[in-house]
Amino acid sequence: MKRHQTGIKRELILFTMGCIICIVLILSAGSVYLSYDLNRRTLNKCLKETSELVSEKITQQLKEYSVIAESIALYQKGNAARGGNIGLFLNMSSSQYGLNKIDILSKDGVSIVNGDSYAQDPAFLQVADGKGSLSDPIVKEGNVSYEYIYPYGDIVVVLEFPYSIFDGIIKDTKLGDTGITYMINREGRKMAHEDFSLVLEGQNDIEDAKKNPKAYGEAASLERSMINGDAGFRFFKIKGEKKIGAYTPIADTNGWSVNVTAKEAEFMSGVTVSVLGSLVLGIVSMLLAGLAMLHIANRITKPIGQAAEAIERLSGGDLNLELSARRSDEIGQIVLKVNEMAGKYKDIISDISRFLHELSCGNLQAESSCQYPGEFNGIRISMEAIALRLRETMQRINASADEVTVGAGQVWDGAQELAKRSSEQAGAIEELQTAMDGVFRQSVKNADYVKKASAYAIESGKKVDEGNLHMRSLNHAMEEVDLTSRKITGITKLIEDIAFQTNILALNAAVEAGRAGAAGKGFAVVAGEVRNLAAKSAEAAKETKGLVEQSVNAVSKGRLLAENTDRILKEIAGQAGMTEEVIREIEASSMDQVQVMEQISQSLMTVSEVVQSNMETARESSGSSERLAGQAQALQTEVSHFRVNEKEKQIESDQ
Template sequence: MGRNLKISVKLKIGFLFVVVITCIVGCIGIAGMRQISAADQSLYDQQTKPLQYISNMIQAVQSICIEERNAIGFSGDPAKISEIENKIDEYSVVFKENQDKYLTVLTVQEGINLVKGAGEVYDNTFFPHVKTVLKTAAQGDAESAQAVLESDAESAEKIIDTYNQCFKNSNRDALSKSTANVELTTHLTILLAVIIVIGVTACILLCTIIVRSISRPMEELVRASEHFAKGNLQTEITYQSENEIGRLAESLRSAFQSLQEIIHELSRTLGKISEKDLSMEPLESYKGDFDSVSQSVNTILNGLNDFFSVVQTSAEQVNSGSEQVSGGAQELAQETAEQAGIIEGLLASASEVSQRVRKNSDHVADTVQNIDETTKHIRQSNVQMEEMLSAMREIEDSSNEISKVINMIDSIAFQTNILALNAAVEAARAGQAGKGFSVVAEEVRNLAMKSADAAKQTTELIERSIKKVEEGSSIANSTAQTLDEAAKQIESVERTIHQIKQTSVEQAAAMSEISEDVEQISAAIQRNSATAEESAAASEELSAQADMLKKELVNFKLRP
């Protein structure tokens, strides 16, 4: 059954089996990738993403604590404390939003209880104390506000410790899920490897069976074809089948038999031709494309009969014509000698023109070299100008940055002056005990005013420097533009000179070719002269050969 299957059917079965194995491996791989993707998404949603919520809540609590301390520093300044209170309210909103988001992703009751406990501490203890600190500081009671702040530190630390514990729990759960994902990946890899090994083994077996069913008869046909290529038509083909290879084997057996008959008849015909017997009858027509062989052989026989008949007639005409060729060859030799003298004069003129063209090409090459060096220097100047412009822009940017720093110093001096005034007021309230502190505050204030004056002077100097840099940049840009235009004009001149150089080189090459052609013509004329003399001698020899040919043709047996 399998022996008579067509090759296309065998190949289709093999490819279909490979496709099925590939689909199985692909489906299992896709399913495994989806499981791994779902596990990774779950790991991100339940463990990784909540870490950001925890970080935001801890940062919000820490920011509130910092703003509390800032509020105590601005004790007695209701406007500043109101600004701080707005920031604390914003941080509180951030804390609440992240707490709600974190509770929505939590699935473990332990974590939910920890977060709710921290929220109660925040709502019942921490945040009310923060409000108390702000209120007390706004009233100017810094000591009471500091006391409340210190009592509130424990609740803030408790909240932060709680969320640090939540952070550790999330890391622990993430590690557990990551380990599970690794195990899932390992199992899927092993399963795919097993299926691939089984599929590859099955494919190899199926391919081996198909290849053997095709290769064995093909080897027999190849051996027969090799013997045929070597000229051996006695090769026996034993393979028989109803598929394509079986039909091919039958066709080769029939072809070999037909060729044996044709070659036998051709051998007989060629044997008679070798015996100078051209009087045989024409061959019968062969089958198929071999018909052209029989027609060709018949055409050759007819052509040979006609040819030798014509040759016998032509031999006499060749004998008389060779004498006429000998006389013409002698006249041709004399004319070619005269042409050789004319060509020698032309060759001398061409050589002189070629030398002048080469000198002109050398002068143009020197000019091109000078233009190239000038263009190179202008380009270097342009590059250096660009570097100078870049340096001036960097100076301008640095000056702007320094201006920003000076403005910051001026702002710090202003704030220091305000603090010194506040310190002087507090020292005056303290009476005799604050007298020394009042002196220090006055010195701090003087120092702040001097810093502000110095910053102002430095700012003016930097602004003048920036203006000078801008003027220098404008001049440098104008110079760079002028250099760029000069470079473009030089490049245009350079292109023109290169074209002239190329034309000169082409002219020199053309003159060299003309000189070579003239030399070749001179050599050809000399060869023609020699050939004419040889032709005269050959004509005499041809006459003698014609006589011999007539004698040889008498031995051929032609059709009547």
């Protein structure tokens, strides 16, 4: 129960703390997100406005240069009629407007002041009617300048201004301590930058990204959007450093764009502070909520624990409970109900104890004097049923005791008669057992004779099997002799063939020797001897063939006789086996008879023992019947101590 109480408290705390933690996390995450989103949107707006401001300043500066160019062009047209010194005017105007120089060109790009040609100048080639053109940086001896070429009528005005013009604009719009503003042309080359060396070397992040995409990849992606004329805001990394940037195209230029950047850490630090603040606030909130929850949980679970402890004592048999109910809520109701339950249990147990005490004293008319609520009513019904059953049982026991007394006398008479008859049966069984002993001994002798005959038959069968085995070996040997004789016949035939061929060869040799005349006489003598030898070999082969044929015939007859003998021995062996089987069956039957006779003898001995036991039992039954009568009388005396009806109760009170 204590573990269950602790579980309720833990579950309550865990559930509530889980809800609080979820709420705090949601609020913290929402706060962080809103802070991050607000900061991002603020940066987006601020940087976009700054980049737009830089773009507008540059555009405004170019418009001022357009006005200056128009005024120069108007002066040139007026001065051409008067024949004034245009060179001096241009020098004075350059000093006045902070320009490096001013030049006036004809339509073909030749200076009307000093005769210099601008025909191959990229800015001059991009000039359109009524629209000026801004050149890329012009680097001379470590200095950078720009040309703004503006057409007006049939002349073109060239304004060359120093790098300080753009440098002042981008430095005036620097954001924070880490902010940088730079401009690129439509190829991605730096046109103006805080780092002047990048402008001198014409650094290009898009080209550098091809060599080192990890360091310049994101910056190159941003600058591709810039050269496409897009405007926007973006987080990016360059050489591992996180930055933010807002870019805007510059009007009245040949695809120039400006980007206002700063380190992300400088402007996003507020988000980090907000995150840390939210976390600290969330942790403090959870701690305060946890303390409050512990207090509430203790207030709820402590009375429940007391009630659980009381119920545990109640289950252990301690009914002396009195809990204080100081609360009017559901917990107070639980305490009141526990007190009521303990009181009701105490009344019920007291009534059960009284009822059982009266039963133990012999009062089977005892009744319950207490109300048993609900399922406990079954206990009252069971107790009253027990008393009723005991009353009925005692009445039946009393009646049975009377009947036992009468039956005990009858049992004694029957036991005497059984002892007399058992004595007569014992005598008859002894005579029968003597006769069975003689029959059993004769059966044992017959079984011994059958065993000996079976042994003789088995031995004969073994001898027949040995003869059959020898006969088979003889038959196998005859077959080998027959096979060998046949092989000898083949060899004899081969010898005859050799003799025949030798004779033919000898005749051929004799013929050839005759043809040879005197030279072949010696060879003719040899051929004759060979022919004689072939003739003798043929005769010997014929005689050998005859002897072999006689041997083959004799072997065939011997083989036939051996097969007949083998067949006869097999029949004898089969009949011997059948004889052996019959003798075995006779032996088995004899053994069965011996076992049956032995079982009959044992059964007779058992019957004799049973008869003797019956005699003893009859004697014991006679004595037991006397004792049973005495016990029945004692049982009646004991039953008389119980009150089983109101009449007996009245009689007892009268006495």
